[in-house]
Amino acid sequence: MIARIGWIIGAVLLIVGLLLAGGVDPAAAATKLVQSSLGTPRAIAGTLEQTTPLLIAAVGVFIALRAGLFNIGIEGQFLVGALAATQLALAFPTGAGAVAALLGGGIAGAAWAWPAGAIRAYRNGHEVISTIMLNSVALALTDYLVAGPLRDPAKGTAATFDLDPAARLPQLWAGPGYGISASLILAVVLVIATHLWRIRRVAGYELDLVGANPTAAPQMGVRVAPVQVVAMMASGAIGGLAGAVQVLAFEGRFYQGISPGYGFDALGIALLAGPSTLVLIPVSLLFGALAKGSVALQLIGVTKGFVTVIAGIFILIAAIVRVRREATHD
Amino acid sequence: MSYAVEMRRITKRFGPVTALDDVSLAVIPGTIHAIVGENGAGKSTLVKALYGAHRPDSGEIVIRGHAVTIANSAQALALNIGMVSQHYGIIGELSVLDNLTLGAEGGPFPDRHAARRRAESLAARLGTTLDWDAPAHRLSAAAAQRLEILKLLWRDAKIMILDEPTAMLSPADSDRLFESLRTLVAEGTTILLVTHRLPEVMAHCQRVTVLRQGRLTGDFPVSETDPDQLTEAIIGRRPIDAAARAVGETVQTVFDHGPNSAPIRLRVTDLALRGTGARAKLAPTNLSLPAGEVIGIAGVDGSGQAELFQALLGVAPHTGRLEWNGADISATSTRERLALGFRIIAEDRLAQAVVPDWSVLENAVLGLHRHPAYQRQGWIRPAPKRDWARRVADQYQARYASVDAPMSSLSGGNQQRVVVARATESDPQLILAFQPSRGLDLGAIQAVYTRFLELAAAGSTVLVVSFDLEELQRYCHRAFVMYDGQLAEAPDLRSETLGAMMLGQGFAPRAASPEVAA
Numbered sequence A: 001m002i003a004r005i006g007w008i009i010g011a012v013l014l015i016v017g018l019l020l021a022g023g024v025d026p027a028a029a030a031t032k033l034v035q036s037s038l039g040t041p042r043a044i045a046g047t048l049e050q051t052t053p054l055l056i057a058a059v060g061v062f063i064a065l066r067a068g069l070f071n072i073g074i075e076g077q078f079l080v081g082a083l084a085a086t087q088l089a090l091a092f093p094t095g096a097g098a099v100a101a102l103l104g105g106g107i108a109g110a111a112w113a114w115p116a117g118a119i120r121a122y123r124n125g126h127e128v129i130s131t132i133m134l135n136s137v138a139l140a141l142t143d144y145l146v147a148g149p150l151r152d153p154a155k156g157t158a159a160t161f162d163l164d165p166a167a168r169l170p171q172l173w174a175g176p177g178y179g180i181s182a183s184l185i186l187a188v189v190l191v192i193a194t195h196l197w198r199i200r201r202v203a204g205y206e207l208d209l210v211g212a213n214p215t216a217a218p219q220m221g222v223r224v225a226p227v228q229v230v231a232m233m234a235s236g237a238i239g240g241l242a243g244a245v246q247v248l249a250f251e252g253r254f255y256q257g258i259s260p261g262y263g264f265d266a267l268g269i270a271l272l273a274g275p276s277t278l279v280l281i282p283v284s285l286l287f288g289a290l291a292k293g294s295v296a297l298q299l300i301g302v303t304k305g306f307v308t309v310i311a312g313i314f315i316l317i318a319a320i321v322r323v324r325r326e327a328t329h330d
Numbered sequence B: 001m002s003y004a005v006e007m008r009r010i011t012k013r014f015g016p017v018t019a020l021d022d023v024s025l026a027v028i029p030g031t032i033h034a035i036v037g038e039n040g041a042g043k044s045t046l047v048k049a050l051y052g053a054h055r056p057d058s059g060e061i062v063i064r065g066h067a068v069t070i071a072n073s074a075q076a077l078a079l080n081i082g083m084v085s086q087h088y089g090i091i092g093e094l095s096v097l098d099n100l101t102l103g104a105e106g107g108p109f110p111d112r113h114a115a116r117r118r119a120e121s122l123a124a125r126l127g128t129t130l131d132w133d134a135p136a137h138r139l140s141a142a143a144a145q146r147l148e149i150l151k152l153l154w155r156d157a158k159i160m161i162l163d164e165p166t167a168m169l170s171p172a173d174s175d176r177l178f179e180s181l182r183t184l185v186a187e188g189t190t191i192l193l194v195t196h197r198l199p200e201v202m203a204h205c206q207r208v209t210v211l212r213q214g215r216l217t218g219d220f221p222v223s224e225t226d227p228d229q230l231t232e233a234i235i236g237r238r239p240i241d242a243a244a245r246a247v248g249e250t251v252q253t254v255f256d257h258g259p260n261s262a263p264i265r266l267r268v269t270d271l272a273l274r275g276t277g278a279r280a281k282l283a284p285t286n287l288s289l290p291a292g293e294v295i296g297i298a299g300v301d302g303s304g305q306a307e308l309f310q311a312l313l314g315v316a317p318h319t320g321r322l323e324w325n326g327a328d329i330s331a332t333s334t335r336e337r338l339a340l341g342f343r344i345i346a347e348d349r350l351a352q353a354v355v356p357d358w359s360v361l362e363n364a365v366l367g368l369h370r371h372p373a374y375q376r377q378g379w380i381r382p383a384p385k386r387d388w389a390r391r392v393a394d395q396y397q398a399r400y401a402s403v404d405a406p407m408s409s410l411s412g413g414n415q416q417r418v419v420v421a422r423a424t425e426s427d428p429q430l431i432l433a434f435q436p437s438r439g440l441d442l443g444a445i446q447a448v449y450t451r452f453l454e455l456a457a458a459g460s461t462v463l464v465v466s467f468d469l470e471e472l473q474r475y476c477h478r479a480f481v482m483y484d485g486q487l488a489e490a491p492d493l494r495s496e497t498l499g500a501m502m503l504g505q506g507f508a509p510r511a512a513s514p515e516v517a518a
Helices: A002-021 A026-038 A041-066 A074-091 A095-123 A127-147 A183-200 A202-212 A224-251 A262-273 A280-299 A304-327 B043-050 B073-078 B096-101 B112-126 B141-154 B171-186 B198-204 B227-235 B240-256 B305-313 B334-340 B349-353 B360-364 B382-395 B412-424 B442-457 B469-475 B495-502
Strands: A171-175 A178-181 B005-014 B017-027 B032-036 B058-063 B066-068 B081-084 B159-163 B190-195 B207-212 B215-221 B264-273 B285-290 B293-298 B318-324 B342-345 B430-434 B461-465 B478-483 B486-489
Touching (some): A002 A026, A002 A304, A026 A041, A026 A280, A041 A074, A041 A171, A041 A202, A041 A224, A041 A280, A074 A095, A074 A224, A095 A127, A178 A183, A183 A202, A183 A224, A262 A280, A280 A304, B005 B043, B017 B032, B017 B043, B017 B207, B032 B043, B032 B198, B043 B159, B043 B190, B073 B081, B081 B141, B096 B141, B112 B141, B112 B171, B141 B171, B171 B190, B190 B198, B198 B227, B207 B227, B215 B227, B264 B305, B285 B486, B293 B469, B293 B495, B305 B342, B305 B430, B342 B349, B342 B412, B360 B412, B412 B430, B430 B442, B442 B461, B478 B495
Parallel strands (some): B032 B207, B081 B159, B430 B461
Antiparallel strands (some): B005 B017, B005 B058, B058 B066, B207 B215, B264 B285, B264 B318
16 A cells, blocks of 8 residues: 555656656646646536546446457547447437437447457457557548548538537536536446446356456356457447447537547556446546646646656556556465 | 574464464475475465565574575575475476576576586486477476476575475376485485375475474474374374274275166267367267266376366367267257256366456356356346355365455465365266365365265266375275376276376377477
8 A cells, every 4th residue: 555655656756757847837737737627617527528438438448358358449449430420320310310320339339349359269369459450440441431422522621511419419418618418427327337237247257257267267168259259349339339429429520530549548547447347437537637638738838748648657657556466466 | 403494483474364373494404304284284384485475574584504584586596595386487488498597597698508508417417308499388297397496406596495396296207206306305405395295205205394273283303203193293183084984984885885876977978179189188088977976087197187077068179979867968068068067176276267366255156157046137146146155165164364355365275175165065966076185185185075975975976087096096986097098997996906007008009199308
C-alpha cells in the first residue's frame, strides 16, 4: 500500500516536473483542468460526452482481455460500426431506425472482429497483429466510402449526409447549448450488465477461465477456441456500438477522422481498470475529463500531446503497481 | 566443527500463521541432509529463507562460520547457495545451453564454444549428457531436472537445496539422481533435500531434520534412527499402523471376494490419439474397467499415461470406441463426459487443474461449474457454491485462510488436497487420478486412497497413475502397466512383476519414439 502511494506521488511529481520544464505553472494547469472539465454544468456535460464512447469502447477491450485476447482493433470496429450505423439511420430516419442503427453498428463491429478471433482460435495467429491490420483496412475503407459513394456532395469535407433528428439518440437533459445524452445511460447499463454477466452467468465464468488458464479450461469441459471467437466478436460488437453511439448521439453524421483514437484510449482504460468491470467507470471518467480539459489547457500553453503523456504516465504507474502486486503474491 | 549451513532459532510468520517457530538446523559440509515433514510443516519456508525468498522475523543464518543476511536469490548465489524448486525455471523456447547460461553468461559477449565445453564437463560430473542445442521444452522431466542441477553447478553452487526432487521421477530416474548427488557430495558439495519419502532418507542421507507444524520435532543422524521413529516425529502420535492396516484389510476383503463380477463400466476399444505422430505416444488401446475397483497404472513417466487420460476425458481428439455402461460415448465432448461423472486429477496442477489467481471458492467448482447444483439455466448459484468450496477445502484438512483467499496462497500440498477433494466429493463415477499423492504427506495420502477405496466400494471406478509402486501395491485392487505407449494388465502386483513390465518385458517392440537426452 505504501509502495503504491509512493508510485502515485512519484507520478504526480513527474507530471509537475514536465510542466515546469515546459514553462507552465503546474497549479494554474491543474486549476484549469479541473475548471474546464468539472467546473460548470457545461464542462461536466462535455466531460460526460467525451466519457461515453470511451466507456463503451473500454468495455469492448475489457471483454476480450478477460478471455486473454488483446483487441487492438477496437479503433477499426468503431469506424465500421459508426459508418454502418450512419447508413442505417439515414435509410430509416425514425426512432426504430436509431435502434436498428445501434444493432447494425454492433453487428458490423462483430463481423470486423471475427477474422481476428478465428485466426487466433483456429490458426494460432496473434490477434494483436491481425487486429492492427484490420484497423488499417477499416480506416482505408471508411475513408474511401465517405470520400466517394457515401459523401454528401454539398459539404466541403469528406462527410456523409446529416442524420434526421428523429433517428438520433435523445437528450436526457438539455441545457442552453449543451445536454446529456441518453447514450450515457446505455453505457452505464452496458457496464453493469457486463459485470453481472461475469459474476452470475456460467458463460462469463467460462470466458474468465479461458483467459485465466487456457490450458486448464479443456480439462474442465470448456473448449478454448469457440470461447475465443465469441469473446472477440463480442468485443468487436461493443466497439462497433461505441462508433454507432458516437454518430447517433453526438456527431449526427460520419466524417473522415471521426475517431480521435478512442480505440487506443479504451485500451489504456481497460488495462488501467484491471480485473474489475465496474472500475471502468471511474477510469473512463478520468480519461474523459483529461480529453475535455486538454482543449482548455492548450489556451495556457499546454500542448494536446502533453495530455496524452499524462494519460500514458497513469497507465505506466498502474502497470507497475499491478506487476509489483503480482510479484509479491507468492 | 564448522558447519556449511547453520540456521539458528528461525521464526517466520505470515500474518496470523506461524510458519516456522524457533527452528534450528546445522548441516555438515559434504553431506546430504534431509528435511522431512508433512505439508505445511514449514520445510519449504525454511529452505526458502536460506535461499533469500523469505526473510525470517527472527533468528540467524550462518554460512561457513559467518553470520549473513540473505535478501534475494542473487545474494544466496553469491554465497554459493542454489536451489532447485518443484517448479523448474526453464524457458521452453530457448535451447538447453541457453537455459544453462541464462543470467550467468559471463559478460555481454559470451563465448559459446567455451560455454559448451564447460557445460559438457559439468554434465560429465553428473554422469550425463544433454542435447545442448535442442529446445528445452523437449526435455523429459528427469532431464529437465538434470538441467536445473547443472544450472547450479554452472553458478558454482556449493550448497544445493533440492525441493522434492523425486516427486515426478520414475524409480530408475530417482536412483540416477541420487547417484549423481553422491558424486557431487564426494566432491564437497553440501545438499539439503526436502522430501516426503522416508526410503530416500534412509538410503541416501546422512542426517535428517523433522518439522511438524512449524516446529522442530526431530534431528537425527540417519544411522541412529529408523522409519518408525521418523514417522512418529513427522505426524505425532497418530496411529499410522492401525490406519494402514485397516486400508490393507479393505483391499484384502475385496480380493477375498474373488474375481470381480461387477458389470463393466467403461469399455475401451482401439483407443488412439488422432493427429500426426500421436500413435507414437499412445498405441491403439483396449481396456475394460469394472465398477467397484481402484485400478493402478504403473510405468515410467512419459509412457503414455497422460495421453491415455486425456483421450479418456475427451480432451485429446481420439479414434476408437468408448462404451459407458453399454452406451457408445466415443463422440462425446469433455463436458458431456464430466456430466456422466468422469473426474480428472490432472498431471500438471498449475497448468491443468487450478487457476492460481482465483479464489479457492472459484477453483472448487472448476469442471463442476455446469453441474445442476451450482447453476440453474446458466445462472450461478452462489450459496451452494460456497458450501461446496468449504467442503472441498476441508475434506482432506487443507490449511487455508478462507475460501476467498487466492489458490496461490495455499502451499502445493494444500492445493492438491483441494484438487483431489473436488474429484472425490462430487459423486464421481470414474476418477482419472494422475499422481494423486503428489505433494501430499503420509497422512493425507492414506486419507485420499482410503477415500478412493470407499468410493470403489460404493460402485465407482478409480484409475490411478502412480510412479510409486508401493502406493499401487498397497491400495489398488489390480494394476496395468504402460510401456512405450502400450497398456497391459499385470498378472500380480509384486515389485518384480511390475518392475520388469515397466522396463518393457512382455510388450511388443515398437519403433522407438525420439526423445531428447536419454
